[in-house]
Every structure is written in C-alpha cells, then in structure tokens.
Amino acid sequence: MVQFTINTHRFDPYKAFKFRLKWEGRYVAGISKVSALKTSTEPIKFREGNDPKIQRLMPGHQSYEAVTLERGVTHDTEFEDWAKLVYSTDGDSSISLKNFRHDVTIEFMNEAGQIAKVYNLFDCWVSEYTALPELDANSTNVAIESMVLQNTGWARDLSVTEPTET
Known part of the structure; x- marks a missing residue:
C-alpha cells in the first residue's frame, strides 16, 4: 500500500523532531517540544422508548486539548510577554483583554527541512506559564x-501538500 502520493519511493513515516512554530506572523525561537494536537467528542447516551435494553451513542460536544510548548530558558521574553497579557503582577491595567488571544501555526517538516504539513491553532491563550x-x-x-x-x-492547512523529495 502506498503511504505517500508524490514520494512513492518513501516507506518510512515522518519523524517528529523537525518543526517550527509561529504566532503574530513571526517564528518563535527555541521551541524544543510541542504536545500532541488532540480533539475529542463527547458521547451522548440515549435509548429508544420501545427497546429499553439497547443504549445508543451519538456525538455531542467537541473539545480540543490544551497544547504545551517547551523551550530552553534564554533572554527572549516572548513566552513571558504573552503570559502577562492574561495575568500580570504589574496590576490589572497591564492585562490586555483585546490582545491576549493569538492564532498559532505549527509547520511540520520532513528530514530535509521541507514543510510537509501545517496546522493552525485558533484563539490560543496562555493558561499556565512556567518561567x-x-x-x-x-x-x-x-x-x-x-x-x-x-x-x-x-x-490542517490543506493548501500545503506533500513536498517532492530528492
């Protein structure tokens, strides 16, 4: 069975160590780990009135798990600056209700550094920050x-297609 449509010679799946992350249109330095993108749909139980022995399931609310980003400690203040838009020890006047949400883009690459897939995360905001x-x-x-x-x-950004590998 062919796993890749353009690179039919390729047998191995992509490795998980090459990626970039950006928000506000710029790449964020030093990201070393991004947790999995995961969604789940709540099952709703119901039964028909004429058959009380059978319980059926139907899809309910969909939710998206939080995403954790990790990077080595440096003097770059991107993480801290974003976290302060939600809560700040400088007081309520430094909190930004207008600017605390950002869209985030994850670019997932093959071993040669070619972008293989892109995922866009919507309306992200910082709920935890570890300095x-x-x-x-x-x-x-x-x-x-x-x-x-x-x-x-x-x-997933479907306009990004499988790159041609050489």
Missing part, C-alpha cells in the same frame, strides 16, 4: 520554560 523549572545543583539538564495554550480548535 523556571525546578533548580538542582546536581543536575546537568537544560533549564526549560513552558506555557500551556488553551484553544478553540485547530485545522
């Missing part, structure tokens, strides 16, 4: 900052 991880003098781990983005949904 510093737990610090440990005996550790050699990279310090990671993270943010959790709530969203109203996501969709």
